[in-house]
Amino acid sequence: QPDYGEQALDIVDGLIRSNAVDLIVVDSVAALVPRTEIEGAMGELQVGLQARLMSQALRKISGNVSKSKCIVIFINQTRMKIGVVYGNPETTTGGVALKFYASVRLEVRRGSAIREGNTVLGNETTIKVVKNKVAPPFREAKVDIIYGQGIEHANELFNLALSENMIDRKGAWYAYIATDGNEVSLGQGKANGVEFMKENPELMLEMENRLRTKFNLPLLEVKKEEKDEDS
Known part of the structure; x- marks a missing residue:
């Protein structure tokens, strides 16, 4: 397991260039902590480090992906923006670079629980295509995800x-x-x-x-x- 974000993204870039794998999943963007932040003092203000890291890494990764047959999936998390009165208060971690470089962006939201008696078996899940460069966007699907089984x-x-x-x-x-x-x-x-x-x-x-x-x-x-x- 990588010790910090730069190391993880270097591994991803190396795997892409090796043409040894067809699919890479990065789970998650929020966990890609820059080395400077890890080595810094607790509570020390570090502004925009992760966003700069993602922007720099994606410039390299996107070019190498286009020359390979590899697909890279980044799993991200949402955060609440402070002081937002109008519009969507949610945002994703890691800056805006990933939003621009991504070919497809899917918004996944958990719905109500699927039960059998009092036992929760899974969740109803809504998947919305918020960006798509290869097909029509803004479509939505609802699927049932069962724990330990999948869709x-x-x-x-x-x-x-x-x-x-x-x-x-x-x-x-x-x-x-x-x-x-x-x-x-x-x-x-x-x-x-x-x-x-x-x-x-x-x-x-x-x-x-x-x-x-x-x-x-x-x-x-x-x-x-x-x-x-x-x-």
């Missing part, structure tokens, strides 16, 4: 299929409308419907490929292991 894929498919009328709802009961027009009962309640989908991967694959076709995305294929098991 709940089956639940996302269920929600999207429901919004695209591939799943029909009658009261508390849900049914999937297959490509041949027949209805496949998913059960009573959304939780049971999602669980049914998990237990039937072929149904999930068909549903996802229909959605991918609708949105002009590449189709998924059955994994080789699954084909071997079927044969």
Whole structure:
């Protein structure tokens, strides 16, 4: 683990130039503390050190990234600006250089808790694209993130299929409308419907490929292991 911010960013730059990795995640910008600040006295005023560090590092990193196939993801944190009456009082750490150099910026906010009885399983999460140089910005998505698992894929498919009328709802009961027009009962309640989908991967694959076709995305294929098991 790097001892200070300059060391961490030098490692990132070296990995990019090595072409040995495809993805680098820096967690987080707020933890990239400049060496001068670490070696200084506690309570000593250090103005703009981190912002200058990020600005200098990103000038080097951005040029090297453009010559490689590596993607660099910086995870940042928000802080509250003091004395702001109008506008958004939130700001991100590390100055403004990262905002300018970034190709894509995502704002991730935690929503309400996902519970099973009294047990919290995860959180509803809202992701907003606040900047995008490669596609239309300002779009928003809501996903469920389950602790120890990540994004709940089956639940996302269920929600999207429901919004695209591939799943029909009658009261508390849900049914999937297959490509041949027949209805496949998913059960009573959304939780049971999602669980049914998990237990039937072929149904999930068909549903996802229909959605991918609708949105002009590449189709998924059955994994080789699954084909071997079927044969």
